[in-house]
Amino acid sequence: MRLVVIGNGMVGSRFVEDVLRRDTVGKYDVTVIGAEGCEPYNRVLLSEVVAGRYDLTSLTLPTPHHPRLTVLRGTAAASIDRDDRVVTTTDGSRHRYDQLVLATGAAARIPPLVGLDSGTGTLPLGVHSLRSIDDAREIVAATLNSRRAVVLGAGVLGIEAASGLAQRGCAVTIIHPAAALMERQLDGSASRVLASAMPELGIHPRVGVGAEAAVVANGRLTGIRLTDGDVVESDLLLVATGTIANTELAAEAGLACERGILVDDSASTADARIFAVGDCAQPPNGAMGLVALGWDQARALADRLTGTAPRSRGSDATSSDIVRVKAHGLDVVTMGVCGGSRADDPAQRTLSLSDPDAGRHVEVVVSGDRLVGATCIGAGQLAADLVAAYTRRTPVPSDPARLLLTALSATPAAPTTPDALPDDSSVCRCNSVTKAEIMTAHACGARSVDDIARATRATTGCGGCKDEVCGLLSWLNEHAPATAVV
Template identity: 35%
Template sequence: MTAADSAAEQRIVVVGGGMAGHRVAQQLVAHGARRVLLLAEEEYAPYNRVLLAEVLAGRYSPDIAALTALPPQVERRQARAVRIDRAECRVLCDDGAVVDYDRLVLATGSNPVLPPLRGLFDDALTGSERHELPAGVFAFRTMADCADIDGYLPGVRQAVVVGGGLLGVSAARALAARGIQVVLAHQGEHLMERHLDEEAAEMLRAHLAELGVEVHTECRVRSVLTEDRRVTGVELADGFRLDAELLITAAGVRPRAGLAQAAGLDVRRGIVVDDHLRTGDPRIHALGDCAEHRGVVYGLAGPALAQADRLARILTGHDTPYQGSRLLTRLTLTGPDSAPLDLAAFGETAPAGPGDRVVRLADASRGTYRKVIVRRDEQGGDRLVGGVLLGDLDTVGDLAGTWEGDEALSAHPLHLLTTQSTTTGGPSR
């Protein structure tokens, strides 16, 4: 029996039915695995989380965001894993089921971070990752969140979104598309500071204003105002109060690593894995938002899918280590009365040393902005190490391809910004 045949007969249990868990189960079967069980906690069919804002905005139905069906070789069971028995190689579930495994894959994802606001945690459940929030307060991370927010929207006129990162911006413009007055409160100096520089963020702010979103940066919300445990507004650090019947928190996410930690696995920011996406227990692997590889927790859909593809090959006898992912973030903002605004960011978006060059091309009349960071390598050639683009993204495909290929540039960097793309870059968030 070959190594691949032996691997195909292993019982592989995947904990987590999100994008990463769904993808690794699909790819395991594609590479010959015959005994795959997927434990999915969410009641919803698997979906593309990149499209959640479109669902909230009412542009897509949940069915449009659904992922392709799993192959029949995968057994999908709705259950929550509550304990891992490493000595017996089994998983205990909340419905009482006990599942044996030869290899276990943890794709438990992440939880939204709830900011420490006064009035938010009064009824917190001690020792739990879940909280009883005041009526009208929601996180924005899952299809269940979308459904809960949608069910609460009738009668809502004003909303506050806390957090101006990718999720916060997406939630704000989705609510604006539903005709709600939205205030976006962001504690940082400019929007999406992890991805955009100040000039690009200012263009994004102007576009959100066109959609009807009022943006406040360097603005800290300190309290949630409620009446009978129903949100009525927020209080800012300077004492100013904003009325709101709806509050969405988008203050980041935290890997769901409690299951792994309780099993004695190494957890830092996430579940620590090596280049085979393997934990300290050789029978247990982790990937996606819950995993930490070489000190990095990606928290984006693109790297999670890349890890799933690689792990499927590893578990079916193809020794192809995972070396890490390069990050391309892309977002399209649309509104009923304005042209869409595309933005993309990849690699390093600011110079890191005196030898780095910044090449910019901006057109205020067309609302476009393109910037790339170029670095001189040891051989004297120029390499593209990152960039930020807003507006017309005709060039994003070729720029991303040049960056991912990590090859010396054959022409002046300005040529990259003025040449129309022959390919397109997909979303990764």
């Protein structure tokens, strides 16, 4: 059976790997059509490249080499003929399919500001988005001659990008028209604590004010005019105002699209032979934008197409709604119920501790005897403890205020040691990799973080588990020497 996948990004490549791993009877011959000319890479860590903590080569993801797999890199799909079941590419080649998976991802959203639209489809010099390896490379090069930068948008990516530019020596102004930074995750109190920590890092937040126009001279950016009339001088603008799903191909083929390609809970479109996963897809719950959600879709679709029973995930809950900000000097972790616009649920109890002078804010949301949400700024080990309680669904104390005692203590509780961590606990939550799976990989000879990544995919998501994997690996090397399996 001919399976064609359009898109070779983080979700498309993961889906292909999942299908080939499960397809032990050789049901599918797989063709992947990828517009980018490189191997798939970890797009989540592009802000870490801007900050200088990763180089571009370290972002490459493990890819399968398989006799039933053909990958066409640097080749874009031009059209889908649903009647003839053919995908035609921009070079004129035709690829027949029995089943088709769309993983076309999303593009950076460029706001309709005066000065950004030159009428030629290109942005003025000095204006960038951060969506691809090429974008990251251009931004790093631009910082060599830039000293004043503006980041438009203070969601997770905007704050990470601002931190990266500050690490590169730029004085950064971050502009956000909403009333709170990261308003999907933070309420006003949490936002104010986060904003108060930024100036020490070379980042100056302007919250509650938007951008009105880009000031351009001779085709090059010189500043940003704000809605309050101020002009912020800048020679580099990084736009982080969200994404737009790549739905053009699907829409031209007659598939229903709104913000994304409409799919049901099993990733099926209205055409029984066509599926969509990742940022381009719009499932019934509307969830889009987090790679862990796309990987969940890819995994479930691979199970369905190959007739494989869904994999057990141990005792931990799915944790695709955990957000960790990767920004030097800014310790922000949120999970579950959080943010200023959350619904008022009388069954939920909220307790908070806010200490702006110490750069610390902690809020926990409890329903019954379970932690259903938390916001942690400057909370250190407490954030890790709350993530563990949230994902493992462990009962909270009868007095939930005890959850905050670590934040109040002058001597925080010691972190859980690897030997005390249950074997079925998730270490890499993006990929649902447990301690037991890492121990198995170690027993099979995995001695480095790269070895563990190749064997289990741990650390290939948001990167937030890397320290935990390193600690577990060091403990295993000391206490459980690897024994290769023959």
